[in-house]
Amino acid sequence: METPYGGSANIIENFDGIEIIIPAKRNAFIMVFFAIWLCMWSVGEFTSVSSFITGSNSSRDLFSVVWLCGWTLGGLIAFRALFWTIAGKEIIKVGQGALTIDKRGALFYKAKTYDLREARNFRAWQEHVPRGPLGNTRSNNAFNLGSNGTIRFDYGMQTIKFADGLGEAEANFILQKLRDKKYIS
Numbered sequence: 073m074e075t076p077y078g079g080s081a082n083i084i085e086n087f088d089g090i091e092i093i094i095p096a097k098r099n100a101f102i103m104v105f106f107a108i109w110l111c112m113w114s115v116g117e118f119t120s121v122s123s124f125i126t127g128s129n130s131s132r133d134l135f136s137v138v139w140l141c142g143w144t145l146g147g148l149i150a151f152r153a154l155f156w157t158i159a160g161k162e163i164i165k166v167g168q169g170a171l172t173i174d175k176r177g178a179l180f181y182k183a184k185t186y187d188l189r190e191a192r193n194f195r196a197w198q199e200h201v202p203r204g205p206l207g208n209t210r211s212n213n214a215f216n217l218g219s220n221g222t223i224r225f226d227y228g229m230q231t232i233k234f235a236d237g238l239g240e241a242e243a244n245f246i247l248q249k250l251r252d253k254k255y256i257s
Contacts, residue, residue, distance in 0.1 A: 079242045081235070083249065089167015090253065092246060096160030096177065097237045106154040113147045152179045164234060166255045173234045186227055194225045194256050196243035223247065225256075 082093040120140055160177035171191065174183035199220075221233030222243040235243055250256045 079238075079245070081238060081242060081246060083246065085253075086167070089165060090250065090255065092164040092166075092235070094162040094164070094235055094237060096156055096162070099157060102157050103154065106150050106157075110147065110150055110154065113143075113150065117143060117147060148179075155179060162234065162236065166250055173232075186232065188256065190227055191232075191256065192226045194223065194247055194250070196222055196240050196247055197224055198222050198238075198240040198243070 080095060084091040084093070120143060124136060124140060156175075156178050158177075160175065163172075163174045163176055165172040165174075166188070169188050170185050171188055172183055172185045175181045220236045222238040222240060223235040223246065224231055224233050226232075235246065238246075247256070
């Protein structure tokens with residue numbers, strides 16, 4: 073007999089609210105690919121930087137500067153993706169009239185807080201996106217943090233999405249718990 077899935081979110085009820093911790097989805101292919109890619113990238117980075125610093129004027133032309141900046145940016149993006157996949161977690165705190173979304177382990181991401189009096193139409197909706205070897209093309213990746221999620225609500229004239237990587241049933245369970253505690257309507 074098949075055992076029911078218990079969910080990936082950890083729900084902690086405090087005296088002043090609820091904290092929901094959702095770990096980033098682990099993708100072995102992404103972890104191995106980016107770990108190997110970053111090793112090779114670092115060799116190229118250190119070689120380029122050392123030749124740029126010690127080189128002649130010909131190695132300091134405009135093309136070299138632009139190339140080195142692009143190479144460095146590519147490495148930072150890959151490092152962010154690897155770090156998010158290994159250590160990332162989304163922490164949602166609901167209570168005292170506010171909802172805060174924090175993506176711990178997401179480099180260069182600032183936590184966002186929303187006034188629950190202005191939040192409307194909480195719902196669970198899971199996008200069905202084709203999967204490839206790198207996972208969903210639009211969901212659960214470190215390149216596009218903050219624009220995906222199974223739980224959504226309207227805030228002014230925008231739709232806020234969070235709880236990326238949850239199934240629709242688990243998202244509905246979380247929403248019902250928040251409704252039962254009268255945090256959302």
